[in-house]
Amino acid sequence: MSTSHTPASLRQIPRPSPRNIAVRVTPAAERALREAHPWLFAGSIREQSHKGASGDLAVVFDRKGRFIAVGLYDPHSSIRVRVLQHEEPAPIDREWFAARLEAAADRRAPLRGRPSAARTTGYRLVHGENDGLPGFVVDRYEETLVIKLYTAAWIPHLRDVLAALTGIMPAERLVLRLGRAMRDRPGHLHGLEDGTVLSGPPLAGPVLFWENGLRFEADPIHGQKTGFFLDQRENRARVEPLAAGRDVLNVFAYTGGFSVYAARGGARHVVDVDASQPALQAAERNLAHNRHIPPVAAVAHETIVDDAFEALARMGEARRCFNVVIIDPPAFARRRDQVDQALSAYRGLTELGLGVLSPGGTLVQASCSSPIDAPTFFDAIHRAARRAGRPLRELERTGHPIDHPIAFEEGAYLKCLFAAAA
Numbered sequence: 480m481s482t483s484h485t486p487a488s489l490r491q492i493p494r495p496s497p498r499n500i501a502v503r504v505t506p507a508a509e510r511a512l513r514e515a516h517p518w519l520f521a522g523s524i525r526e527q528s529h530k531g532a533s534g535d536l537a538v539v540f541d542r543k544g545r546f547i548a549v550g551l552y553d554p555h556s557s558i559r560v561r562v563l564q565h566e567e568p569a570p571i572d573r574e575w576f577a578a579r580l581e582a583a584a585d586r587r588a589p590l591r592g593r594p595s596a597a598r599t600t601g602y603r604l605v606h607g608e609n610d611g612l613p614g615f616v617v618d619r620y621e622e623t624l625v626i627k628l629y630t631a632a633w634i635p636h637l638r639d640v641l642a643a644l645t646g647i648m649p650a651e652r653l654v655l656r657l658g659r660a661m662r663d664r665p666g667h668l669h670g671l672e673d674g675t676v677l678s679g680p681p682l683a684g685p686v687l688f689w690e691n692g693l694r695f696e697a698d699p700i701h702g703q704k705t706g707f708f709l710d711q712r713e714n715r716a717r718v719e720p721l722a723a724g725r726d727v728l729n730v731f732a733y734t735g736g737f738s739v740y741a742a743r744g745g746a747r748h749v750v751d752v753d754a755s756q757p758a759l760q761a762a763e764r765n766l767a768h769n770r771h772i773p774p775v776a777a778v779a780h781e782t783i784v785d786d787a788f789e790a791l792a793r794m795g796e797a798r799r800c801f802n803v804v805i806i807d808p809p810a811f812a813r814r815r816d817q818v819d820q821a822l823s824a825y826r827g828l829t830e831l832g833l834g835v836l837s838p839g840g841t842l843v844q845a846s847c848s849s850p851i852d853a854p855t856f857f858d859a860i861h862r863a864a865r866r867a868g869r870p871l872r873e874l875e876r877t878g879h880p881i882d883h884p885i886a887f888e889e890g891a892y893l894k895c896l897f898a899a900a901a
Contacts, residue, residue, distance in 0.1 A: 489677065492669045495635040500537040500552055501528035502560065509541055512548045512562065516887055517608040519550065519560035530554065533667055534635030536571055551614070551632035555664055561613035561630060576612075576636070577643035583610040584647055587882050593691075601688035601695065603709050603882040604648055609890050614658075617644065618705040620697050621688040622651035625705040626677075629658035631667045641677065652679030654699045674700040685761070687768070691716050693739055694768040696761060703733065703809075711736060711807065713880045714845065714895050718805065719744035721841050721897075725802035728752070728794075728835060730787045730828075735762025737805045737843075739769055742778040750781045750801070752790045759784060788831065795834035804832045805843040810892075812848040821848050822859045829863035833900055842871065842898050849892035853878065856894050864900065871898035 504512070508523035519539065531537065537552040537560045549571065550562035563571055583605045590602050604624070605617040614630040624644070633640070641653065657673040676682060685696035690712055697706030715737050718727075722744035729738045732751035741749050751762050759782040769775045783790055787808065806828050811821035825846060836842055842864075846856045857876060864871045874897040878885075885891045 489638050489641070492634055492637065492671075495534045495536060496532060498529075498535075499549075500531040500535055502526065502537050502539045503542070504539055504547075506542075509547060512539060512565065515565050517550075517562045517611075517613045518558045518889075519548075519562060521557055521559040524559060533631045534633070538568075551630065551636070553630045553632040555667060556630055556632075556660065558614075558630070561608075561632060563611070563613070571636075573639040573643050576640045577647060579611045580605065580640075580643050580647045583612075586610070586884060589881060596692045598689040598692050599712070601690050601697065601707060601709060602712070606883050607890075609884045609886040611886075615640070616705070617648070618707075618709060619648070619650070619688075620686045620699060620706065623654060623679075623682075623686045623699060624648065624650040624652070625654045625656055625699045627656040627658065627705055628661060631661055631664065634667075634669060634671065645678075650679070652682070653677040654682070654705075656699070656705055685764075690736075691740075693743065695736065695739070695765050696734070696768065698761070708733065708736060708807075710847075710880060710883045710893055711845070711895075712882075714843070714877055715740040717875070717877070717897060718803070718843060721803055721843075722746040726750075726800070727803040727805070728801040729805045729807075730791065730832070731806065731808045732762055732782075733758050733807075735759070735765045737807065738762060738780070739765050739775065741803065742766060742775040742780070743769065743772055745774045746778055746803075748779040748781070750783065752783045752785060752787055754784065754786055756784045788827065791828070791831035791835060795831065799835055800837045800840075801835055802837050802840045803843065804836045804840065806832050807843075807845045807895075810848045811846075812850045815850050818848075818850050821851060822855070825856065825859050826863035826866075829860050830867045833864060833867045833869040836869070836900050838901065840900055841874070842900055843895065844898075845893070845895040847892050849889060853891070853894040857896055860896055860898075864898075869900045871896075871900055873898050 503526040505523045531552050535552045538549045539547040546568050548562045548565045550560040590599050600621045604619050607616050616627040618625045655675045685698045699706040719740040722741035726748045727741040727746045728750045730752045732753045738749045753759050811824045812818050877895045
C-alpha cells in the first residue's frame with residue numbers, strides 16, 4: 480500500500496517515537512521472556528527510561544544490560560509490553576512485519592489447497608501472539624480481511640503492517656475491529672472507530688464465504704468476534720456424521736454454524752436456541768444459503784429466542800428429547816477470579832443438557848474460557864454427568880484447529896468434548 484493509497488483515516492495517525500523505551504524487569508520476567516513469553520506485565524518492570532506513548536517500542540534488557548526482547552509499549556494496559564522479537568535485536572519495520580505475516584500465511588496453506596467439496600475461504604490468517612504478532616488478529620472471509628486489534632499500541636504501526644499485509648494476502652476490502660478495552664478508551668484511537676472500512680467498497684450487509692463446502696454469511700462490522708466463530712470449524716465438521724437421522728439441539732447457536740453441518744449430515748430436526756433474535760435470523764439465512772443440498776432442504780428447523788439455561792430447563796420439564804445436544808457458550812471466565820463461577824455454570828449446563836439428551840445420545844460441549852485448562856473443564860463435565868446419573872463415555876477431546884495455533888500456555892482457550900451418555 481503506497482502512501483498515496485493509504486486511507487485518510489490512517490494518514491492522520493502519528494508515527495511511533497524514534498526514541499525507544501529502555502526497560503529492566505524482575506528476574507521472574509527475565510526468565511519468562513527468555514522462554515519466549517509474549518507479554519510483559521506492568522508489575523514486572525523495575526526500571527524504565529521514560530514514559531513513552533502507546534505504540535512506542537520498548538527494549539527489554541537484563542541486569543547486565545544485555546538485550547532480551549523488544550515489543551510494543553501500551554501505557555494503558557496491564558500488559559505493558561507485547562513482545563515482537565526475542566533473543567536477537569531486529570528493526571521492527573515493514574519488512575519485519577512482512578516476514579511474520581508471510582510465515583502466518585504459510586501455516587494456513589493446507590486450508591487454501593482444499594478440493595471444491597471442502598472449499599474453505601473463511602479462516603484465521605493471523606492468530607495474534609501465537610503467530611508472533613501479539614494483540615493483532617486477521618480473519619479472512621473470502622475477499623474481505625477483518626483486522627482486530629486488542630491494543631492501541633498497534634495503531635501507530637498500522638500503515639506499515641497493512642502495506643505488508645496487502646502485499647502478502649491481497650483482498651478486496653479491509654475492515655477494522657477493535658477489542659473491548661480499546662473501545663473503552665476512544666481518546667487513544669486517533670479517530671479510528673470499530674467497524675471502519677479501511678479500504679475497498681463499503682459493506683451493505685453480510686459477506687459470504689465457504690467453509691468445508693458450505694456457504695455461510697458473516698457480519699464483519701457488527702458480528703461477534705469478527706463476524707463468525709471460525710475456531711469451531713473442525714468441531715462443526717465432526718458433528719455432521721453424528722447427525723444422520725437424528726434430532727439435534729444447538730444451544731448458544733449464534734448464527735447456526737453447527738446446525739448447518741448437522742442438516743447436511745441428514746438430521747431430521749434441528750433446534751437452535753440463542754438469546755439474540757438477529758443471530759437466529761442469520762442462522763435461518765445460513766440454512767437457506769445451502770438449500771441446494773438435499774439434506775439441508777429436507778431438515779425441519781426451529782429457532783427459540785431465549786436464555787440458554789431457562790430454555791434447557793423448560794425443555795427438560797416438557798420432556799423434550801434430542802439425540803445430539805451441542806452446548807457452545809461464550810467465555811464464562813476471562814480472569815482467574817471468575818473460574819469457580821464459570822465451572823459452576825459449565826456443570827449446570829451439562830446437567831441441563833443431559834436432561835434433554837436421549838439415552839445413548841451424544842453430548843458436544845465446548846468452552847472458550849482461557850483461564851480454565853482443558854483437564855479441569857473435562858473433569859467438571861464428567862462430575863456433573865455422574866451427579867446427574869448419566870455417566871459419559873468419551874468419544875473425542877478436541878482443541879485448536881490449524882489456523883488457531885497455540886505458542887504459549889495462556890494462549891490455549893478452546894476445548895470441546897464429544898461423549899455418549901448412558
